[in-house]
Amino acid sequence: MKRIAPIDIAGGILVVAFLALLPMFAASNYLTGVLTVCVIYGIWASSWDFMSGLTGRENFGHSLFIGAGAYTAGFLSSIWSTNPWISLPLGVVIAIAFSLLVGFPTLRLRGPYFALAMLSASAILQRLCLIFWEYTGGEEGIYGLDPLMKTPLHYYWFVLAILVVTVIVLTLLAQSHWGLLLRAIRGDEATCQAAGINVTFYKIVSLMISAGFAGLGGALYAHYQLQVSPPLFSVVVSITVIIMVYVGGIGSIYGAAIAAILLTLLTEMLRGFGEYRLWIYTLTLMLILFFLPNGLIAPLWRRLTERLR
Amino acid sequence: MTDLLEVNGVTKRFGGLTAVKNASFTLKKGEFTGILGPNGAGKTTLFNILTGFMQPTTGTIHFNGELVRELAPYKVVNRGMARTFQLTRPFVGMNLLENVLVACMSPRASEDKDKEARASYLLAQVGLGGRDKEPVETLPYGDLRRLEIARALATRPDLLLLDEPFAGLGSSEIEQLAQLIRRLHREENLTILLIEHKLREFMALVSRVIAMNFGEIIAVGPPEEIVKNEKVIEAYIGKTEEAHASA
Ligand SMILES: Nc1ncnc2c1ncn2[C@@H]1O[C@H](COP(=O)(O)OP(=O)(O)O)[C@@H](O)[C@H]1O
Ligand SMILES: [Mg+2]
Numbered sequence: 001m002k003r004i005a006p007i008d009i010a011g012g013i014l015v016v017a018f019l020a021l022l023p024m025f026a027a028s029n030y031l032t033g034v035l036t037v038c039v040i041y042g043i044w045a046s047s048w049d050f051m052s053g054l055t056g057r058e059n060f061g062h063s064l065f066i067g068a069g070a071y072t073a074g075f076l077s078s079i080w081s082t083n084p085w086i087s088l089p090l091g092v093v094i095a096i097a098f099s100l101l102v103g104f105p106t107l108r109l110r111g112p113y114f115a116l117a118m119l120s121a122s123a124i125l126q127r128l129c130l131i132f133w134e135y136t137g138g139e140e141g142i143y144g145l146d147p148l149m150k151t152p153l154h155y156y157w158f159v160l161a162i163l164v165v166t167v168i169v170l171t172l173l174a175q176s177h178w179g180l181l182l183r184a185i186r187g188d189e190a191t192c193q194a195a196g197i198n199v200t201f202y203k204i205v206s207l208m209i210s211a212g213f214a215g216l217g218g219a220l221y222a223h224y225q226l227q228v229s230p231p232l233f234s235v236v237v238s239i240t241v242i243i244m245v246y247v248g249g250i251g252s253i254y255g256a257a258i259a260a261i262l263l264t265l266l267t268e269m270l271r272g273f274g275e276y277r278l279w280i281y282t283l284t285l286m287l288i289l290f291f292l293p294n295g296l297i298a299p300l301w302r303r304l305t306e307r308l309r
Numbered sequence: 310m311t312d313l314l315e316v317n318g319v320t321k322r323f324g325g326l327t328a329v330k331n332a333s334f335t336l337k338k339g340e341f342t343g344i345l346g347p348n349g350a351g352k353t354t355l356f357n358i359l360t361g362f363m364q365p366t367t368g369t370i371h372f373n374g375e376l377v378r379e380l381a382p383y384k385v386v387n388r389g390m391a392r393t394f395q396l397t398r399p400f401v402g403m404n405l406l407e408n409v410l411v412a413c414m415s416p417r418a419s420e421d422k423d424k425e426a427r428a429s430y431l432l433a434q435v436g437l438g439g440r441d442k443e444p445v446e447t448l449p450y451g452d453l454r455r456l457e458i459a460r461a462l463a464t465r466p467d468l469l470l471l472d473e474p475f476a477g478l479g480s481s482e483i484e485q486l487a488q489l490i491r492r493l494h495r496e497e498n499l500t501i502l503l504i505e506h507k508l509r510e511f512m513a514l515v516s517r518v519i520a521m522n523f524g525e526i527i528a529v530g531p532p533e534e535i536v537k538n539e540k541v542i543e544a545y546i547g548k549t550e551e552a553h554a555s556a
Pocket of ligand 2: 353395
């Protein structure tokens, strides 16, 4: 069991305090909104990193869990008009159900089956939303979800708190014996078997945990946008999340969360560049990933704080 | 004494190649047995089958009276049969302690509550004491073999399968490792099955030898008899002649 270094705790507190106070300095609902989306991406990215970053089994369809959580919230809050707070636990449950559906048959196999099954499952769900448009609202999606809180600022703080809990829980798990096994699975599954470890079980449970947090993030997103639509299931969302994790430093969890926040902010700031936006964004990512194959955030933080450990 | 392991008519074919041909033998509790055979005789394949890493084309294996044929490898380990790999397979990026710790997490080791203490103790047992935090990347071959043994021991095996633990080691290293294995056999009440392709190395170690050639068991007996066995001598001389011819 690894101990979390005091410098990491201090750094974490500083970053969270900064994020919490940021909207106070420039009070605008626009900034608060952008930050809310940033933080939700942080939940998505760190939840991806927990399973795929630690076990090395890449999940190309994290949007399946995100969308499942979001649509659960959409159906519950808008169509069945339940109390919006029910969305969160049920979004988690439904996302976990999907993780079992895909993970159970494919995580026992070696090779690319799991990655491809995740990709296809998310694509299928996106199609199903269009096919069953009478229930899902088709392209338009579902409108009129109830907000969870009165003001955007309160909601931002709430979502930030959830991100903090997510990162703490996932980091503690990653540093525990459990996390050690997940990293061992990434290293060599045959050796794990020889060590008497049921690798399939650990992969499935870690996917369930990953899916649960992603579903929670999806439901939070739905209650921010007050609307859900099929692109939530899209491969673009999945790939964006994966890139965030790589920029953050794979397997670090906090790195994924911070990279998600920074990259989401970057996309927003590039809005001024109009059509060049995508070019600049893509180029930045390619440069980072090309020159820093281990990522930017976590390696940088480790380098900066080397002497303080 | 009861049979701990009972192998019955095990055959393994890879396409046209029969790597193991109708192998049958038994191991009694507490026995120290060696499997001898030149490279390519099918020894590792036999281990892979015993431990569930491969399914036999035909044949059955009973361990502790239970059919192990279609069990996943980790289940075989948790029934009490642990192995090492011929080509050592440590977890890269982890230190020695963590490498053993993984196996301390197996269900069979659930009684060991303090996993760190147990892993540390096992490292000391195999002669790697006090080096818990060392990374595995810089470990010499002999130490990697010891690490593999510590990891196998962490699962509290009844039967330990060692795949060529001496390969690539110098003679003093071999002697030290042999001492360790002998001690484990004596003190830990382990049944051991050890693969070796050189006759000399383990003649003083094992009490019984199963000799293989081209996938077949060609002789079984105490080492003194095996060294005199015609088929065994032929297998080895045949090999050397081939080697000379191709050289
Ligand atoms: N997975 C495999 N696929 C095909 N052939 C294999 C495989 N594993 C081993 N073999 C073949 O089976 C024979 C026996 O190999 P092996 O069991 O490794 O021999 P040994 O351990 O006695 O040196 C060799 O001819 C080898 O090439
Ligand atoms: Mg071999």
